[in-house]
Amino acid sequence: MTTIEYKILDPRIGTEFPLPAYATTGSAGMDLRACLDVPLELNAGDTTLIPTGIAIHIGDPSLAAVILPRSGLGHKHGIVLGNLVGLIDSDYQGQLFISCWNRGSASFTIQPGERIAQLVFVPVVQVALQQVDDFDQSHRGKGGFGHSGRH
Numbered sequence: 001m002t003t004i005e006y007k008i009l010d011p012r013i014g015t016e017f018p019l020p021a022y023a024t025t026g027s028a029g030m031d032l033r034a035c036l037d038v039p040l041e042l043n044a045g046d047t048t049l050i051p052t053g054i055a056i057h058i059g060d061p062s063l064a065a066v067i068l069p070r071s072g073l074g075h076k077h078g079i080v081l082g083n084l085v086g087l088i089d090s091d092y093q094g095q096l097f098i099s100c101w102n103r104g105s106a107s108f109t110i111q112p113g114e115r116i117a118q119l120v121f122v123p124v125v126q127v128a129l130q131q132v133d134d135f136d137q138s139h140r141g142k143g144g145f146g147h148s149g150r151h
C-alpha cells in the first residue's frame with residue numbers, strides 16, 4: 001500500500017470528526033467531511049467551497065487524487081460538485097476544499113463533520129508530446145462523436 005503524507009489543519013479532525021479512512025477493505029474512496037463550525041444551508045442552485053480541515057502531499061507525480069461526489073447525496077439530494085470532479089495535483093500541499101453544488105430543487109443543510117465527498121487516488125501518466133505532420137492511418141481515423149453508431 002502506498003503511503004501519502006497528510007496534515008491535520010483543524011483540531012476537530014481525529015477527535016470530533018473521524019480521520020479520513022477507507023470504510024471497508026474494498027472501498028475505493030476515503031470519505032471527506034465538511035469541516036464546518038455550524039450547519040450550512042445550501043440553497044437550490046447554489047455552490048459553496050467547503051474546507052475539509054486536511055491537507056495532503058502526494059509527492060509522486062505518477063499519482064493524483066480526485067474528489068468525487070457521494071452517490072447517495074448526489075442522487076437523493078442533488079448534492080454534487082461545482083467542478084464536477086476535483087483534481088488534486090501531486091505537488092499540491094494546501095487544504096483540500098470541496099466545491100459543493102446543490103443541483104437539486106430544495107435547500108440542503110450540510111452538518112459539521114458530515115461526509116460530503118470522497119477522495120480517490122489514481123495513477124497518472126505524464127507524457128512527452130511529439131509534433132508530427134501526419135499520423136499513421138488508424139481504423140477509426142477522425143471519426144468520433146457517435147461515428148460508430150448507437151448500437
Ligand SMILES: O=c1ccn([C@H]2C[C@H](O)[C@@H](COP(=O)(O)OP(=O)(O)OP(=O)(O)O)O2)c(=O)[nH]1
Pocket residue numbers: 067083085086087088089090092095096097098099
Ligand atoms: O476540488 C478541488 C480541486 C482542486 N483543489 C486543489 C488541489 C489542486 O491541486 C489545486 C488546483 O486545482 P486545479 O489545477 O484544478 O485548479 P485551477 O483552477 O486550474 O487553478 P490553479 O491555477 O491553481 O492550478 O486546488 C481542491 O482542493 N479541491
